[in-house]
Structure formats: C-alpha cells, structure tokens
Amino acid sequence: MQIVRTVNELRAWSRTVRMAGKTVGLVPTMGALHAGHASLIRMARSRCGAVAVSIFVNPTQFAPNEDYARYPRTLDADCAMAERTGADVVFAPAVEEMYPLGAETFVEVEQISDRLDGQSRPGHFRGVATVVAKLFIAGEPDLAFFGQKDAAQVAVLRRMIADLRMGLELVVCPIVRETDGLALSSRNVYLSAEERKPALALSRSLRHVEELVAGGERDAEKLRAAARTVIGEEPAVRVDYLALMDWATLEPVETAVPGTLFAVAAWVGETRLIDNTIIV
Numbered sequence: 001m002q003i004v005r006t007v008n009e010l011r012a013w014s015r016t017v018r019m020a021g022k023t024v025g026l027v028p029t030m031g032a033l034h035a036g037h038a039s040l041i042r043m044a045r046s047r048c049g050a051v052a053v054s055i056f057v058n059p060t061q062f063a064p065n066e067d068y069a070r071y072p073r074t075l076d077a078d079c080a081m082a083e084r085t086g087a088d089v090v091f092a093p094a095v096e097e098m099y100p101l102g103a104e105t106f107v108e109v110e111q112i113s114d115r116l117d118g119q120s121r122p123g124h125f126r127g128v129a130t131v132v133a134k135l136f137i138a139g140e141p142d143l144a145f146f147g148q149k150d151a152a153q154v155a156v157l158r159r160m161i162a163d164l165r166m167g168l169e170l171v172v173c174p175i176v177r178e179t180d181g182l183a184l185s186s187r188n189v190y191l192s193a194e195e196r197k198p199a200l201a202l203s204r205s206l207r208h209v210e211e212l213v214a215g216g217e218r219d220a221e222k223l224r225a226a227a228r229t230v231i232g233e234e235p236a237v238r239v240d241y242l243a244l245m246d247w248a249t250l251e252p253v254e255t256a257v258p259g260t261l262f263a264v265a266a267w268v269g270e271t272r273l274i275d276n277t278i279i280v
Contacts (some may be wrong), residue, residue, distance in 0.1 A: 001083040003090045007138040010052065010091045014140045017088075022049025026141035027087070028132055031055040032072035032186035036176040038085045040145040043173050045086030052139050053082045054091040056098060060106070061127030066260075072189055091139065098134055106130045109160050115250035116152040116263060117274065121238050125156045131155055133164075141168050149175045149183050151261055155250050175275070177203065183275045190271040197227045197233035199268045202275040205230040205242075209262050212276055218256045220244040231266065240265035240272065247278070 004010050014024050025048030027040045044051045055078050062068035076132035082090050146154050154172055176184045205227035224242045231237050241276035246253050247261040256279045264275040
C-alpha cells in the first residue's frame with residue numbers, strides 16, 4: 001500500500017489505475033479509523049478495482065469552539081487498518097496541501113446545509129462540501145463511500161454531486177455498532193466510563209421508534225415524544241435535536257413513511273453524538 005501526501009500524487013495514481021481498466025473507489029475519512037471505517041473500505045474493495053482512503057482532519061468544518069485541536073490523530077494505526085482492510089493507497093495531506101495559502105474558494109450547498117447538524121453547527125457543511133469536492137477533484141473516483149451514521153452529510157453531498165453534475169456514485173453503507181448498540185464514532189473515545197452508559201440512550205430511543213413504527217405508529221410528534229422520553233431517562237444526556245425528515249431534503253415531515261430519516265443528536269458530557277434510523 002502506498003501513502004501519498006499531495007493532490008498530484010493521488011491524481012497520478014488514480015489515472016494510472018483507471019488506464020489499467022480499474023474502477024476507483026474513495027473512502028474519505030478524518031482518521032481515527034474504527035470498525036465502521038473498515039466496513040466502508042471493505043465495501044469499496046468489493047465494488048472497485050482500486051481503493052483510496054483519505055485521512056485528513058478538515059479544519060474548515062469545525063467551529064472555533066469545537067474539537068479540532070484535540071480530534072484524535074492516529075495516522076500509523078490508521079494506515080495499518082486501511083492496508084488490512086483493502087486500501088491500495090492512503091492520501092494523508094497537510095492542511096496547506098488542501099488549502100493553499102490565500103485560498104478563497106468554498107463550496108456551499110444552500111438551504112439543506114442549514115438543517116439538522118447544519119443548524120446546530122453553522123458553517124459545518126460548507127467545510128464538509130468544500131473538502132469533499134477537493135477530494136473528488138484530487139482522486140477522480142468512480143464511487144465514493146460514506147456511512148449512514150452521517151446521514152445529514154450524505155444528503156448534502158448527494159445534492160452537491162447532483163447539482164455540479166459530478167461523474168461519480170455515492171454509496172451509503174449501514175451503521176456499524178458496538179455490541180451494546182452505540183453507533184461507532186471516532187468521538188466515542190471522548191466518553192468517560194461513566195458517560196458510556198447514558199450514551200446508549202440514543203440507540204435505545206431509535207430502537208423504541210422502530211418498534212412503534214412496526215406497531216403502526218406513524219405520527220412524527222408522537223415518535224419524537226417517545227424518543228425524548230427514552231432519552232429523558234438519562235439526565236446526563238442533553239438533546240440537540242430529534243427529527244423525522246425527508247432524507248433527500250432534510251425537511252421535516254409529519255408522517256413516517258418508508259425511506260424517511262429519524263435522527264437524533266445529543267450531548268453526553270462534552271461529547272456530541274449523532275445516530276439515526278431509516279424508516280421501513
């Protein structure tokens with residue numbers, strides 16, 4: 001497996017393997033890889049002839065009061081996992097490579113970027129869309145792989161790809177969970193031993209919503225109230241949002257129908273966690 005640091009190196013690699021008749025898969029990450037990332041890489045390996053994994057903690061998607069400085073950075077371990085799970089190349093650029101001195105170009109997907117996490121974290125999706133567009137330009141992938149856990153991010157990037165007529169497919173992979181139900185996230189390392197138990201309220205609330213829907217409940221307000229009751233059993237958890245949304249637009253809906261997104265974000269101590277389920 002190669003490790004490359006520049007856009008030109010990644011682009012040269014991509015064009016070489018495509019000239020050999022291989023499809024290129026890209027798995028964009030911010031590092032601190034875990035089993036959820038490994039599932040994305042394995043999916044890319046199964047779908048593509050060549051697989052690139054990017055590892056870049058993107059500063060533009062963090063607000064000044066967020067955790068950019070302390071976000072976990074474990075490049076050696078990340079490269080080892082990427083290689084074990086099927087990556088052919090890791091792209092690990094410096095900030096200056098992705099944002100050259102004086103750079104003034106950003107990508108903003110209007111309206112949808114102000115919903116869900118975008119409402120709670122103003123400017124977040126501007127940073128996400130910008131860095132992912134840069135990664136697509138650099139790696140020229142045929143397919144790009146993202147996790148369902150970041151469902152709002154998926155919606156924003158789908159809109160960007162459609163609006164800019166980007167010639168690639170976005171593949172969404174299922175949420176991977178710990179044995180206790182907690183959705184895997186690089187931020188889980190922030191949770192103390194005492195915070196781990198209350199954090200399970202997020203996945204527990206989603207299971208309750210799924211049970212209610214299976215029993216015939218479809219009213220959004222009742223589903224939100226039921227989820228809030230479950231989370232309310234853990235005083236250490238502070239809800240950011242509970243929402244039933246159209247996954248394509250992130251607009252709220254009043255009735256749960258197949259394909260709608262029920263999403264939760266909450267603070268456990270100083271750690272913000274997200275989770276969701278797709279209504280069936």
